[in-house]
Amino acid sequence: DIQMTQSPSSLSASVGDRVIITCRASQNINNYLAWFQQKPGKAPKSLISAASSLQSGVPSKFSGSGSGTDFTLTISSLQPEDFATYYCQQYKDYPLTFGGGTKVEIK
Amino acid sequence: EVQLVESGGGLVQPGGSLRLSCAASGFAFSDHYMDWVRQAPGKGLEWVGRSRNKANSYTTQYAASMKGRFTVSRDVSENSLYLQMNSLRTEDTAVYFCARAQLRYFDGLSHYSMDVWGKGTTVTVSS
Numbered sequence: 001d002i003q004m005t006q007s008p009s010s011l012s013a014s015v016g017d018r019v020i021i022t023c024r025a026s027q028n029i030n031n032y033l034a035w036f037q038q039k040p041g042k043a044p045k046s047l048i049s050a051a052s053s054l055q056s057g058v059p060s061k062f063s064g065s066g067s068g069t070d071f072t073l074t075i076s077s078l079q080p081e082d083f084a085t086y087y088c089q090q091y092k093d094y095p096l097t098f099g100g101g102t103k104v105e106i107k
Numbered sequence: 108e109v110q111l112v113e114s115g116g117g118l119v120q121p122g123g124s125l126r127l128s129c130a131a132s133g134f135a136f137s138d139h140y141m142d143w144v145r146q147a148p149g150k151g152l153e154w155v156g157r158s159r160n161k162a163n164s165y166t167t168q169y170a171a172s173m174k175g176r177f178t179v180s181r182d183v184s185e186n187s188l189y190l191q192m193n194s195l196r197t198e199d200t201a202v203y204f205c206a207r208a209q210l211r212y213f214d215g216l217s218h219y220s221m222d223v224w225g226k227g228t229t230v231t232v233s234s
Contacts, residue, residue, distance in 0.1 A: 001171075031213065034220045036152075043204055043227055044144075044152065049220035050213045087152055091208075091220055095170045096142070096154040 002026050002090050006099035012107040019075040021102045023088035028068050032092035035064055035073045038101075039084045047086075048073070078104070109133040109223050111205050116228030123195050123232070129188040129205030129225055136186045137161040140208035140219050143179060143190045145201035146227075153201075155179075157208070158188060195232045202227040 003026035013019050023033070031051035036044040046055045048064040051071055061076045075082055083106055088099040115127040129141070140163075143155035156169040156179040167179045178191040188205050209222035 032218065036221075038152075043224040044206075044221075045224070046220070046222045049209070049211060049222070050218050053211070053213065055222055089152070089154075089221075091218070094157075094168050096157075098152040098154065101151045 001095055002029060002093055002097050004088055004090055004097050004099035006086075006088055006102050008102060009100060010103040010105060012105050013078050014107045015078055015080060017078045017107075019078050019082075019104060021073045021086055021088075021104075023066075023071045023073070023099050025069045025071075025090055029090045029092040031067050032090055033064075033066070033071050034089045034091060035062075036087045036089065037082075037084045038087065044087065075104075080106075109207070111207065111223060111225035113203065113205055113225045113228035116203065116230045118231045118233065119195055120234050121195060121197055121232055124191070124193045125195065125230060127190040127192070127203055127205075127228055127230070129190075131186045131188065131207070134207070136181070137183045140210070141179075141181065141188045142206045142208055142221055143177075143188075144204045144206055144221075144224075145199075145230075146204070147198070147201040150201075155190065155203070192230070195230075197232050200230060200232045202229050 005024045033051045035048040038044040052064045085101045085103045112130045141158045176194045181188045204227045205225045206221040207223040208219040
């Protein structure tokens, strides 16, 4: 199975900060990577697929980059509605696997 | 509006069975891959299984820990996805989400990534 490792597991940031979350795959997944946002008690929301392609309706403050084994999700200017847990997920091979999540909290 | 609504969760004893449903609306159900994903209390997301689309004969794929116990199926006449869960264990306690996997092409290659999620249904396995 492909292991997905996110770092950090949590971070504290202020409104307006630029936030970067990293995700590393245990083997080459090309760009078969998605990012999701989840708020407490809610379903995940799709942000990005193919490592860098924003889903329809997702604001441009979110961006993704990377290929192969190393990926990043960047939030350019953190807003109150962005405080949530973020997950990466590889869909190159079965079983599909998620990273452990990064919880973004208010400083 | 594209919508997924799960139902069928509840309390079941260890060793028991449960069937979850996911009602799909607002899109061509037979054209899409569909996934089940679960989340144990306080934990991260875990993929459970997939039903491919009509073009791929609705074939299925499972996570290793669910294979043989869980079965993903669909009724296209009802626009519904199902998850039959047998031999349930306490560690199967979770919120179960269904999700649509969208097909997009990048550099000529097909990408099936989850784009729409239901709100989930809660399964509790306990004596």
